[in-house]
Amino acid sequence: MPEQQRPVTIRTVACIGAGVIGGGWAAYFLSRGLTVRAWDPAPDAEQKLRRVIDAAWPALTELGLAEGADPGAIELFGTAAEAVAGADFVQESAPEDLALKRALLAELAAAAGPGVVVASSTSGFPMSDMACEIDPAVAGRLVVGHPFNPPYLIPLVEVVGGERSEAWAVSAAADFYRHIGKSVIEMERELPGFIANRLQEAIWREALHMVAAGEATPEEIDRSITDGPGLRWPVHGPCLTFHLAGGEGGMAHMLDHFGPSLKAPWTRLEAPELTPELRDDMVDGAEVSAGGRPMAELVAERDRAVIAVRRAVAAARAAGAGTDPAGRS
Amino acid sequence: MPEQQRPVTIRTVACIGAGVIGGGWAAYFLSRGLTVRAWDPAPDAEQKLRRVIDAAWPALTELGLAEGADPGAIELFGTAAEAVAGADFVQESAPEDLALKRALLAELAAAAGPGVVVASSTSGFPMSDMACEIDPAVAGRLVVGHPFNPPYLIPLVEVVGGERSEAWAVSAAADFYRHIGKSVIEMERELPGFIANRLQEAIWREALHMVAAGEATPEEIDRSITDGPGLRWPVHGPCLTFHLAGGEGGMAHMLDHFGPSLKAPWTRLEAPELTPELRDDMVDGAEVSAGGRPMAELVAERDRAVIAVRRAVAAARAAGAGTDPAGRS
Numbered sequence: 001m002p003e004q005q006r007p008v009t010i011r012t013v014a015c016i017g018a019g020v021i022g023g024g025w026a027a028y029f030l031s032r033g034l035t036v037r038a039w040d041p042a043p044d045a046e047q048k049l050r051r052v053i054d055a056a057w058p059a060l061t062e063l064g065l066a067e068g069a070d071p072g073a074i075e076l077f078g079t080a081a082e083a084v085a086g087a088d089f090v091q092e093s094a095p096e097d098l099a100l101k102r103a104l105l106a107e108l109a110a111a112a113g114p115g116v117v118v119a120s121s122t123s124g125f126p127m128s129d130m131a132c133e134i135d136p137a138v139a140g141r142l143v144v145g146h147p148f149n150p151p152y153l154i155p156l157v158e159v160v161g162g163e164r165s166e167a168w169a170v171s172a173a174a175d176f177y178r179h180i181g182k183s184v185i186e187m188e189r190e191l192p193g194f195i196a197n198r199l200q201e202a203i204w205r206e207a208l209h210m211v212a213a214g215e216a217t218p219e220e221i222d223r224s225i226t227d228g229p230g231l232r233w234p235v236h237g238p239c240l241t242f243h244l245a246g247g248e249g250g251m252a253h254m255l256d257h258f259g260p261s262l263k264a265p266w267t268r269l270e271a272p273e274l275t276p277e278l279r280d281d282m283v284d285g286a287e288v289s290a291g292g293r294p295m296a297e298l299v300a301e302r303d304r305a306v307i308a309v310r311r312a313v314a315a316a317r318a319a320g321a322g323t324d325p326a327g328r329s
Numbered sequence: 330m331p332e333q334q335r336p337v338t339i340r341t342v343a344c345i346g347a348g349v350i351g352g353g354w355a356a357y358f359l360s361r362g363l364t365v366r367a368w369d370p371a372p373d374a375e376q377k378l379r380r381v382i383d384a385a386w387p388a389l390t391e392l393g394l395a396e397g398a399d400p401g402a403i404e405l406f407g408t409a410a411e412a413v414a415g416a417d418f419v420q421e422s423a424p425e426d427l428a429l430k431r432a433l434l435a436e437l438a439a440a441a442g443p444g445v446v447v448a449s450s451t452s453g454f455p456m457s458d459m460a461c462e463i464d465p466a467v468a469g470r471l472v473v474g475h476p477f478n479p480p481y482l483i484p485l486v487e488v489v490g491g492e493r494s495e496a497w498a499v500s501a502a503a504d505f506y507r508h509i510g511k512s513v514i515e516m517e518r519e520l521p522g523f524i525a526n527r528l529q530e531a532i533w534r535e536a537l538h539m540v541a542a543g544e545a546t547p548e549e550i551d552r553s554i555t556d557g558p559g560l561r562w563p564v565h566g567p568c569l570t571f572h573l574a575g576g577e578g579g580m581a582h583m584l585d586h587f588g589p590s591l592k593a594p595w596t597r598l599e600a601p602e603l604t605p606e607l608r609d610d611m612v613d614g615a616e617v618s619a620g621g622r623p624m625a626e627l628v629a630e631r632d633r634a635v636i637a638v639r640r641a642v643a644a645a646r647a648a649g650a651g652t653d654p655a656g657r658s
Contacts, residue, residue: 156557193595218614222566228485230562237551266522285547305645312637
């Protein structure tokens with residue numbers, strides 16, 4: 001690659017947008033000892049940013065700050081181009097509006113220095129759709145770096161390039177996020193909504209359908225998750241969860257036993273055909289997720305974790321409300 | 330109600346089926362100080378049951394046993410009718426096969442004493458479909474009592490009757506589960522998959538679609554949840570999570586901002602029309618879930634809980650694997 005396209009060492013990050021996501025990113029970058037240059041068109045941008053960072057700082061302190069981390073190491077600029085000038089990495093967190101993102105990303109890509117990656121926090125737009133009209137000379141540095149709210153606490157970042165993104169930019173973004181402690185999924189191809197938002201959106205749409213049909217209330221939907229499968233998902237994802245649901249037979253038994261329920265009207269989402277190939281991919285995938293550990297060890301891990309999660313959540317709720325922290329709810 | 334249909338005081342539970350769910354129920358009932366009468370047609374039923382109970386007992390001890398709880402207070406019988414005779418409550422956890430459930434529930438309903446509820450652990454069959462051919466004289470005592478795996482750790486139980494279920498039986502089941510520490514959702518009408526399994530099934534089908542299309546691996550799908558939105562779901566369900574995603578504007582801002590993305594191809598599930606009525610139902614529902622607490626308090630609660638959940642999960646994993654328990658993964 002040409003010299004000017006080698007990724008630079010990152011000490012200063014430009015945060016474009018100061019809402020819940022942009023402010024959360026700023027707080028996280030500051031906690032990692034980085035300097036932040038920010039821009040947001042809102043007249044109260046500075047107060048908004050300050051509020052998000054102040055709210056996040058106790059949590060970040062609790063998790064451990066990097067040496068030299070300073071919640072004051074942030075400066076606001078009058079234009080996006082000024083904020084980007086001198087930044088080693090750019091994180092764009094503007095509202096989810098395609099026309100707005102297109103115009104803003106064109107400006108950011110042009111203002112960023114050589115070797116500087118511009119990552120978008122977009123919740124679901126493929127970069128190819130956002131970068132289609134951008135000068136090819138600078139479009140290569142644009143990638144998606146999609147966080148989860150709040151970006152200062154949830155480790156996942158989905159990284160994926162568009163048709164014009166250069167490979168060095170995708171790798172540099174993934175390396176940077178990993179270096180600052182994120183859990184990165186580097187996707188090989190574009191997919192609207194990436195991975196986690198597709199799963200979350202499926203839940204959300206089914207929830208909206210149930211409320212629209214008068215079948216369940218939002219409160220029942222929330223409790224069905226917090227007191228039900230939600231207690232398992234921080235421990236084992238949906239595939240490993242069903243591997244355990246199969247008992248000693250694991251995913252293979254689960255698919256052979258519950259396969260017919262894929263045809264049941266248990267959700268408005270039509271199921272794919274459970275071909276022998278898909279069955280085998282799921283069974284093999286569960287083995288990868290299980291990391292070769294025997295079922296008894298996975299069950300013991302889940303049990304320890306679910307108990308600890310129940311206690312942790314109950315204590316966190318009680319700290320705010322003065323209720324029973326025993327974890328029995 | 331006639332005298333013989335008043336719910337009896339429950340000291341002895343019949344567990345029909347000794348798989349992961351039936352065995353998990355048995356362990357939970359024993360931990361609450363109840364006596365269990367079990368039946369399963371498998372030749373190694375006793376060893377299977379013993380294995381599940383032994384694996385569950387450390388977790389149950391950790392959570393706190395009821396006075397007199399005895400993991401040995403369980404007896405296996407040669408027929409389902411024998412196990413049910415003398416039981417004050419019956420929990421059916423047979424394989425998810427409609428014809429099998431129909432025949433078995435008919436036998437259990439006939440064998441159960443007056444005032445004894447027979448609850449099915451079915452993952453999704455409406456009771457009306459399972460009880461359609463059962464003698465009306467005894468069908469009234471049949472209800473759904475749907476747990477989540479493992480039943481000894483996940484609090485949620487969904488309770489719902491069928492067309493012929495009597496109101497006293499539905500109430501008695503809900504009261505019993507609540508009395509033994511479960512989080513009960515008593516549904517007013519039947520819905521295939523109930524509530525939580527519809528949400529979980531939506532995730533599962535989208536996951537299967539992604540694997541079938543080569544868009545993501547099961548390992549990526551699992552990590553996208555455990556390191557992403559899965560960390561929030563034990564704290565705040567999907568509705569309250571999106572209330573927080575809206576920042577100070579809450580659910581109203583979220584729907585007005587992300588409403589258009591309901592039309593985006595972020596999942597294979599078609600979204601409902603976001604009518605003004607549905608929008609208002611979601612906004613009002615989020616207020617109910619929030620319990621009148623201001624946004625800053627909800628954010629602080631989530632942050633405390635997510636930190637504690639991350640640490641709890643990391644420690645539980647490390648206890649099995651000897652890895653870093655700092656919770657940064």
